[in-house]
Amino acid sequence: MAYVIADTCIDVKDGVCTEVCPVDCIYEGGRMFYIQPDECINCAICVSVCPVDAIWCETEIPEEASQFIDINAEFFGDGVTGWGAPGGLAPEFRTAEDHPDVADWHDRTED
Numbered sequence: 373m374a375y376v377i378a379d380t381c382i383d384v385k386d387g388v389c390t391e392v393c394p395v396d397c398i399y400e401g402g403r404m405f406y407i408q409p410d411e412c413i414n415c416a417i418c419v420s421v422c423p424v425d426a427i428w429c430e431t432e433i434p435e436e437a438s439q440f441i442d443i444n445a446e447f448f449g450d451g452v453t454g455w456g457a458p459g460g461l462a463p464e465f466r467t468a469e470d471h472p473d474v475a476d477w478h479d480r481t482e483d
Contacts, residue, residue: 374409396460
């Protein structure tokens with residue numbers, strides 16, 4: 373079980389979650405942050421500070437956002453960043469890349 377960042381983070385990227393994560397398992401993509409599921413220790417500190425309620429326990433995520441379980445995990449795979457389990461947020465693990473589903477997500481700023 374891990375925590376997952378869902379669509380309400382897209383184009384918001386407040387970033388306070390990265391400041392409180394004790395294991396630095398939250399990484400920055402172009403339009404949103406992603407949680408590396410193998411590094412997450414399930415402490416839920418990030419949930420308590422997220423201003424847009426974008427972070428969910430993967431067993432409690434709403435059905436309409438359930439695709440973000442795979443989106444978070446796949447972000448670290450060869451199809452997107454190829455980072456695997458980098459071992460902690462560092463400058464070299466920030467990117468303008470996003471999971472393809474996030475890259476194609478509706479732009480809220482156009483509303």
